[in-house]
Amino acid sequence: MIPRRRARTHELSASSPLALTSPKRASKEIRILHQPGFVLHSYPYKETSLIVDVFSRDHGRVSLVAKGAKRPTSALRSVLQTFQPLNISWTGKSEIRTLTTAEWVGGMLPLEKSALLCGFYLNELLVKFLLRDEVNTILFDAYVSSLNQLAHNESAAIVLRKFELKLLQQAGLIGDLTYCVSSRTRIFAEELYVLEPGVGVRLTSLAENLPQVSGKTLLDMSVENYSDPLTQVQSKQLMRFLLSFHLHGTPLNTRQILIDLHKL
DSSP, X not given: OOOOOOXXXXXXXXXXXXXXXXXXXXXXXXXXXXXXXXXXEEEEETTTEEEEEEEETTTEEEEEEETTTTSTTOTTTTTOOBTOOEEEXXXXXXXXXXXXXXXXXXXXXXXXXXXXXXXXXXXXXXXXXXXBTOOOHHXXXXXXXXXXXXXXXXXXXXXXXXHHXXXXXXXXXXXXXXXXXXXXXXXXXXXXXXXXXXXXXXXXOTTOOSOOEEHHHHHHHHTTOOOSHHHHHXXXXXXXXHHHHHTTTOOOHHHHHHHHTTOO
């Protein structure tokens, strides 16, 4: 069972970004060389530079200033693209460090059409849930695997369900899906349950206002088996509820686009 992270969402104001910054700060300048990573998001900084939000394998999510990246002659201009595997180097000790080099690694197919929108959805989830400077190689590997599956036209809905669950588990927001906290036993496939945030899986009650799912659905999700159509339907409803709860109702832009296209 993954240890639960102490809830910190209550500290956020309505206008605060949901991704918090880790309280740890480097006391001296660090230099990181050739770190595998992906660009999650970027935005303009001053006249010729960019602030780049990067998900790195061994250093987690970091913010980097890419100096001169907007110049037509910059070698970084065509490299700092989403969904491209990169080797990234940076230096600095402040919250926003300085990108020194970024090299395209290759080896992954590009995302196209609806798969591209799904990729942006994954990035939006990471930006909102992943703490800065918090290493999570399990989630990094799950992200790479999800991009590869989307690029190879695997079921987008199933790929997203797997990643959503992994994300919430790694954030400490979901515990063991196979354990019922009310009966203190392993769940039964034929029973109905709810997953109450902050509590865990429990038996459903008569006046229930949470999404009800079968024990079989929870058991299927725990082993990443989404072959049953009912599991697909119930897992989507469950994940939609949990994400909305932990985002305090803040909508996900890419999710709405995908819903409109009947892809999610």
